[in-house]
Amino acid sequence: KQEVTQIPAALSVPEGENLVLNCSFTDSAIYNLQWFRQDPGKGLTSLLLIQSSQREQTSGRLNASLDKSSGRSTLYIAASQPGDSATYLCAVRVDSNYQLIWGAGTKLIIKP
Amino acid sequence: DVKVTQSSRYLVKRTGEKVFLECVQDMDHENMFWYRQDPGLGLRLIYFSYDVKMKEKGDIPEGYSVSREKKERFSLILESASTNQTSMYLCASSISGTGGFNEQFFGPGTRLTVL
Numbered sequence: 001k002q003e004v005t006q007i008p009a010a011l012s013v014p015e016g017e018n019l020v021l022n023c024s025f026t027d028s029a030i031y032n033l034q035w036f037r038q039d040p041g042k043g044l045t046s047l048l049l050i051q052s053s054q055r056e057q058t059s060g061r062l063n064a065s066l067d068k069s070s071g072r073s074t075l076y077i078a079a080s081q082p083g084d085s086a087t088y089l090c091a092v093r094v095d096s097n098y099q100l101i102w103g104a105g106t107k108l109i110i111k112p
Numbered sequence: 113d114v115k116v117t118q119s120s121r122y123l124v125k126r127t128g129e130k131v132f133l134e135c136v137q138d139m140d141h142e143n144m145f146w147y148r149q150d151p152g153l154g155l156r157l158i159y160f161s162y163d164v165k166m167k168e169k170g171d172i173p174e175g176y177s178v179s180r181e182k183k184e185r186f187s188l189i190l191e192s193a194s195t196n197q198t199s200m201y202l203c204a205s206s207i208s209g210t211g212g213f214n215e216q217f218f219g220p221g222t223r224l225t226v227l
Contacts, residue, residue, distance in 0.1 A: 034215060043116075043202055044218040089155075091216075098143050098162065098206060098214055099170070102155045 002027045002094045006103035014111050015082060021075040021106050023090035028068040031093040034100070035064050035075050038087045047075070047088075080110045115139070116219035118203055124225045131190040133222050135203030142208040144186035145216065146170075146178065148199040155202070161186055162208065193226045200224075 003026045013019050023033070032051045036044040048057045048064040050073065056065040063076040077084055087107045091100035119134035135144065145160040147170075157170030159178040167178050175197060179187040186205075190197055203219040 032214070036218075041200075041221075041223070043220040044204075046215055046217055049215045093214065098145075098208070099157060099160065100216065104154050 002030075002092065002101045004090060004092055004101050004103040006088075006090060006106050008106060009104065010107040010109070012109040012111060013080060015080060017080050018076065018078050019080055019108075021077070021088050021108070023073040023075070023103055025071045025073075025092050025101070027094065028071055029094065030068065031095075033064075033066055033073050033090060033092045035062075035073075036089045036091065038089060038105070040087075044089065077108075082110045082112050084108060085110045116203055116205055116217050118201075118219040118222050120222050121220060122223045122225075124227065125190075125193050126227055127194060129190075129193050129226075131193050131224070131226075133188040133190075133201055133203075133224070135186045135188070135205075135219055136184050137186075137205040137217070138184065139205065139207075139217075140183065141205035141217075142183070143206045143214070144180065145204040145206075146176075146186065146188045147202045147204065148172070149202055149221075150199050158188065195226050198224060198226045 005024045034049045035047040038044050050057050050066040061078040066073045087105045089105040091102045116137045146158045147155045149155050161167045161180045177189045201222045204216045206214040206216045
């Protein structure tokens with residue numbers, strides 16, 4: 001059974017730092033992996049989707065990598081800003097019915 | 113941009129009431145999903161639909177039903193609301209296809225409180 005883990009559960013860093021969020025999964029047979037951002041009390045915003053055949057995706061200051069063989073993905077945030085403060089979730093699609101298996105998220109706080 | 117809208121941001125209902133949560137997407141997506149999110153439990157899938165009039169149970173379907181009469185609209189129904197259904201409800205949609213590019217897009221969520 002696929003399990004998705006995000007460590008750490010919370011992270012606090014000063015503004016301007018580059019940082020890495022981690023996502024690991026137990027079964028390498030995935031269709032894709034998606035990173036989301038959630039602000040308190042709000043819905044989820046899709047940040048990046050990496051297909052199983054891809055190694056990385058980039059959007060602005062965000063870069064997501066995927067290593068299926070080791071069951072890991074990282075979300076790299078460059079030059080962090082207070083507006084990046086949110087909970088970041090990763091999820092993997094594992095079968096043909098489009099369901100996602102979710103991590104519990106990492107709560108990120110960027111200190112001004 | 114994909115837009116997923118939900119009928120209410122906040123809703124307060126009484127125990128035993130029938131509750132309808134509506135979700136509409138404007139990108140002609142085949143797949144639609146209903147989740148609930150609770151502290152410490154994360155996101156859990158209630159139901160999903162991959163076509164009009166089609167539905168599949170997710171992980172926690174008990175106490176819920178769904179309706180998809182039109183492609184753009186997916187409704188979640190609480191037949192008789194209970195206090196343990198107090199939660200944040202999130203709707204999502206995605207395209208179909210086997211290419212692994214089925215990005216899920218979410219609505220803003222409905223915070224439901226059952227008294």
